[in-house]
Amino acid sequence: MCGIAGVFYKGTEPGPLGRTLVDMCQELFRRGTDSAGYAVYSPARTDAFLVRVDLEPASAQNGGPSAVLEAASAVTAVKDWQRAGHNLRLVVEGDAGGKLADQIESQVEGARVFSVGRSMEIIKDLGSANEMEGTYHVARYEGTHGIGHTRMATESRVDIAHSHPFWARPFPDIAVVHNGTITNYHKLRRALEQKGHHFATENDSEVIAVYIADRLQQGDSMEEALTASVRDLDGTFAYLIATKDGIGLARDQFAMKPLLFAEDDELVVLASEECAIRRVLRDPTLVPRELQAKEVRWWLRS
Amino acid sequence: MAQVVAETPGSRERKLSAGQSVLDAQGLTTRQINQAIHRLIEQGVREIEIRNPVAQHCLAVAIKAEVRLHFRGSCGWYAAGMNDGATVVIDGNAGWGLAECMMRGRVEVQGNAGSGASVSIRGGLVFVRGDTGARAGIAMKGGVLIVGGNVGYLSGFMMQRGTIIVCGDAAEGLGDSMYEGTIYVGGRVAAYGADAVEKECTPDDRALLRRALEEFGIDASAIPFKKVESGRKLWNFSKHEPEMWRNAL
Numbered sequence: 001m002c003g004i005a006g007v008f009y010k011g012t013e014p015g016p017l018g019r020t021l022v023d024m025c026q027e028l029f030r031r032g033t034d035s036a037g038y039a040v041y042s043p044a045r046t047d048a049f050l051v052r053v054d055l056e057p058a059s060a061q062n063g064g065p066s067a068v069l070e071a072a073s074a075v076t077a078v079k080d081w082q083r084a085g086h087n088l089r090l091v092v093e094g095d096a097g098g099k100l101a102d103q104i105e106s107q108v109e110g111a112r113v114f115s116v117g118r119s120m121e122i123i124k125d126l127g128s129a130n131e132m133e134g135t136y137h138v139a140r141y142e143g144t145h146g147i148g149h150t151r152m153a154t155e156s157r158v159d160i161a162h163s164h165p166f167w168a169r170p171f172p173d174i175a176v177v178h179n180g181t182i183t184n185y186h187k188l189r190r191a192l193e194q195k196g197h198h199f200a201t202e203n204d205s206e207v208i209a210v211y212i213a214d215r216l217q218q219g220d221s222m223e224e225a226l227t228a229s230v231r232d233l234d235g236t237f238a239y240l241i242a243t244k245d246g247i248g249l250a251r252d253q254f255a256m257k258p259l260l261f262a263e264d265d266e267l268v269v270l271a272s273e274e275c276a277i278r279r280v281l282r283d284p285t286l287v288p289r290e291l292q293a294k295e296v297r298w299w300l301r302s
Numbered sequence: 303m304a305q306v307v308a309e310t311p312g313s314r315e316r317k318l319s320a321g322q323s324v325l326d327a328q329g330l331t332t333r334q335i336n337q338a339i340h341r342l343i344e345q346g347v348r349e350i351e352i353r354n355p356v357a358q359h360c361l362a363v364a365i366k367a368e369v370r371l372h373f374r375g376s377c378g379w380y381a382a383g384m385n386d387g388a389t390v391v392i393d394g395n396a397g398w399g400l401a402e403c404m405m406r407g408r409v410e411v412q413g414n415a416g417s418g419a420s421v422s423i424r425g426g427l428v429f430v431r432g433d434t435g436a437r438a439g440i441a442m443k444g445g446v447l448i449v450g451g452n453v454g455y456l457s458g459f460m461m462q463r464g465t466i467i468v469c470g471d472a473a474e475g476l477g478d479s480m481y482e483g484t485i486y487v488g489g490r491v492a493a494y495g496a497d498a499v500e501k502e503c504t505p506d507d508r509a510l511l512r513r514a515l516e517e518f519g520i521d522a523s524a525i526p527f528k529k530v531e532s533g534r535k536l537w538n539f540s541k542h543e544p545e546m547w548r549n550a551l
Contacts, residue, residue: 293474
């Protein structure tokens with residue numbers, strides 16, 4: 001069991017994205033407190049990429065932030081950097097053709113790259129959404145759209161690398177949060193690996209991110225990719241996939257995992273349970289709706 | 303609403319005349335709300351209006367008195383579960399497992415209900431004005447489920463007795479492996495489940511539908527209902543029909 005949540009602002013201006021996602025994930029605490037995480041999106045930068053790197057204690061012995069900066073500088077120009085909780089946040093000129101994450105991780109032991117994108121940043125850690133907020137202050141983040149997750153681990157280890165959201169590495173700006181279990185994970189992963197994709201973890205949810213990213217790269221529309229996923233993914237799932245343009249979702253053929261959404265002229269909010277949506281809805285007369293089995297939906301900024 | 307006759311300063315409860323009370327659930331935990339409901343019932347209150355339930359889970363479960371509970375808003379999962387006599391009205395939505403395992407009483411939802419509405423009830427009436435999610439009325443052992451809108455995947459699965467009335471459409475797998483009981487559907491059925499058989503409505507069926515829907519302001523004569531019952535082919539194993547058994551869940 002896990003909780004998932006999403007927000008999409010329909011206008012072009014960023015909204016109180018962090019506050020909304022954090023409130024929802026805090027409300028979903030019953031669905032798991034092993035870890036929490038967010039993929040937040042702001043208007044895409046044309047001249048830079050944002051990079052989030054987690055630094056394990058081991059990396060401190062291997063040079064810590066300066067070693068990460070040195071590794072990144074070898075392949076691109078680092079324009080700015082800050083510490084953000086236990087993460088390092090870099091603003092860099094390019095992603096070295098998708099090789100930046102591999103470069104940093106191969107040079108600095110214990111460093112893990114959570115995300116690379118012009119628009120997206122992934123912030124995740126162990127513990128509940130409440131505990132995480134004290135370290136990362138995600139609620140302060142203004143953005144255009146985003147997804148969140150609160151985890152009760154079933155299929156893989158409880159550690160930060162196996163926490164959601166999962167970045168569709170190395171595709172910039174694509175991330176997934178998933179509630180459920182993908183039973184044909186190994187088969188799908190092998191098929192994607194044969195196409196040249198690499199996986200950073202042993203988690204079944206990561207395969208959804210790479211699967212969708214692969215389809216979008218091949219020219220599928222979001223609708224086509226989502227519809228194909230309902231056919232190709234076996235198991236139980238309600239997932240939210242986010243790109244720089246917006247959010248898509250799909251639900252499995254048995255409707256085994258809950259997902260509701262509410263929508264008005266200004267925003268869309270999505271969550272596993274209505275209580276999370278109620279906590280952030282400004283209009284109490286809006287009626288959230290549960291997705292049906294095999295239903296797909298998407299909201300994209302054109 | 304009757305006048306307030308007693309109000310403790312700082313209390314969430316207001317006693318009204320003639321055994322009526324108002325409970326403001328804002329900021330209260332599930333347990334606090336349920337304990338307050340049970341305490342009021344013990345004190346002889348017969349009508350409780352609960353404000354600001356904000357879709358909390360497990361509200362009004364296991365009520366064993368013939369009281370009326372009115373939720374001004376949405377309830378979360380398992381609302382009115384194990385109900386045994388109460389009338390529970392929910393102005394908003396209800397989450398998964400609405401009225402699960404109800405014995406007696408009435409549960410009315412003005413919005414939509416999540417998956418597993420009216421699962422395994424033995425008696426009583428569940429009414430959902432909007433749509434339900436998947437698996438509505440599965441394993442029903444009696445009672446009546448009325449849905450004003452559509453029902454989701456595998457509704458009526460392994461139903462054993464009772465009646466389901468769906469005014470709108472039904473998703474795939476309707477009535478799969480049902481033993482007995484009757485399902486009426488007004489709209490389109492995406493696909494019937496294993497051994498669910500469509501039949502014509504008789505004049506008796508139409509009279510039953512008219513009576514059942516009248517009190518909810520739904521005109522049964524305007525809806526082209528069809529009846530779904532068990533074909534009873536799955537009651538006993540037959541080696542002569544391997545295909546049917548392969549397809550049954």
